[in-house]
Amino acid sequence: MAETIKFYGFWRSIASFRVRVALRLKALPFEEIAIDLMAGAQFSPDYARLNPQHVLPTLLYGGATLFQSMAIMEYLDELHPEPGLLPKTAADRAYARALALIAVADSHPLIVPRVRRHLSETYGCDEAAIHQWAAHWTAKGLETYEALLTRRRPAPFAVGDSVSLADICIASQIVAAGFFGVALGPYPTAAALGERCFALPAFADSHPRRQPGAPSS
Amino acid sequence: MAETIKFYGFWRSIASFRVRVALRLKALPFEEIAIDLMAGAQFSPDYARLNPQHVLPTLLYGGATLFQSMAIMEYLDELHPEPGLLPKTAADRAYARALALIAVADSHPLIVPRVRRHLSETYGCDEAAIHQWAAHWTAKGLETYEALLTRRRPAPFAVGDSVSLADICIASQIVAAGFFGVALGPYPTAAALGERCFALPAFADSHPRRQPGAPSS
Numbered sequence: 001m002a003e004t005i006k007f008y009g010f011w012r013s014i015a016s017f018r019v020r021v022a023l024r025l026k027a028l029p030f031e032e033i034a035i036d037l038m039a040g041a042q043f044s045p046d047y048a049r050l051n052p053q054h055v056l057p058t059l060l061y062g063g064a065t066l067f068q069s070m071a072i073m074e075y076l077d078e079l080h081p082e083p084g085l086l087p088k089t090a091a092d093r094a095y096a097r098a099l100a101l102i103a104v105a106d107s108h109p110l111i112v113p114r115v116r117r118h119l120s121e122t123y124g125c126d127e128a129a130i131h132q133w134a135a136h137w138t139a140k141g142l143e144t145y146e147a148l149l150t151r152r153r154p155a156p157f158a159v160g161d162s163v164s165l166a167d168i169c170i171a172s173q174i175v176a177a178g179f180f181g182v183a184l185g186p187y188p189t190a191a192a193l194g195e196r197c198f199a200l201p202a203f204a205d206s207h208p209r210r211q212p213g214a215p216s217s
Numbered sequence: 218m219a220e221t222i223k224f225y226g227f228w229r230s231i232a233s234f235r236v237r238v239a240l241r242l243k244a245l246p247f248e249e250i251a252i253d254l255m256a257g258a259q260f261s262p263d264y265a266r267l268n269p270q271h272v273l274p275t276l277l278y279g280g281a282t283l284f285q286s287m288a289i290m291e292y293l294d295e296l297h298p299e300p301g302l303l304p305k306t307a308a309d310r311a312y313a314r315a316l317a318l319i320a321v322a323d324s325h326p327l328i329v330p331r332v333r334r335h336l337s338e339t340y341g342c343d344e345a346a347i348h349q350w351a352a353h354w355t356a357k358g359l360e361t362y363e364a365l366l367t368r369r370r371p372a373p374f375a376v377g378d379s380v381s382l383a384d385i386c387i388a389s390q391i392v393a394a395g396f397f398g399v400a401l402g403p404y405p406t407a408a409a410l411g412e413r414c415f416a417l418p419a420f421a422d423s424h425p426r427r428q429p430g431a432p433s434s
Binding site: 052053055062063064066067068070071072074075078079090091093094095097098100101102104105106108109110114115118122123125129133136140144147148151 | 269270272279280281283284285287288289291292295296307308310311312314315317318319321322323325326327331332335339340342346350353357361364365368
């Protein structure tokens, strides 16, 4: 019997979304345990033992405790190579990883709960200023995606004919845009790619708004 | 004759430091072209054509234009597997990548020039507030490293007996601590690992303070 993967996530967590998509693309059964980021459950002693950084997601699989969405997706891809989440050539793999990292390592780290909280508690930012901050950096990431995707057009996915890490991360950037009210009009190529992604059940079923606990509107 | 790698970097760029170390560990000859981040050279039309995100580093190698330090290091490791920058088992590779991403995808994105500039221009932060911001997030990353490295002790490197991506990225966090005056006292395990890294010429010779253009103190 296949091991059931334990996946600590949360409906609103954008990094959790990425891992959820990867699990579904590979048809791996998983049990998702909700860690309520808004209620501060990531700081509970039990969760801190799993993840001393108090962030999501964490995966328990194959005897390993895994964290960081990008590292988890690479791990899943190594253990279950089909369907592959990385292109065939080294140069294309580097490009897919670089595209993924624009969300994972440039835009998204700026808008996570701990940063929004720090802006409020230490810099006295009000709700509107924090929202503006998150919208600004989300738009910056989309700007970069649009520039790169215009240079090398999706065919139909970001790096060729099948979904890669790049598409998952670009889709996660589009999820963030939804959260912070960033209009997609200026980013038509990225938006069209996002539509192709969310037409796939692995993406649609993983969308934050479709997870237990998510508000209905 | 081996192709000379073109490496667009800058002495102060922490992401450039990571790639420089990887190139040296693999004994790959490279030509570094300085893009002066402080003078805004990353916004020049010539550089923007290479890297529309206006960030460092960019590598021209094997006909590919490569960006994002983590993606570049993975690419170098795929093309030149010896010495390997990733451990032997999938679980250890996931752990090494996760450790790397704590700097690459959590701490470092918060302190890059564009974020410091945004804090100043849009949020009216003065020099002291920006310095405090950068020191805060650099310390947070070191806290996480210390917690994880205490749980699984370096032996002698972060994930076993040879240098991996994890060590390069932890060393880059220690470089950031130096820039922002973060004392290493509370992070003895991370600091000791950093010392072991900087005892190696590939790390020592790549340190920002030892690059052309760096101030002498």
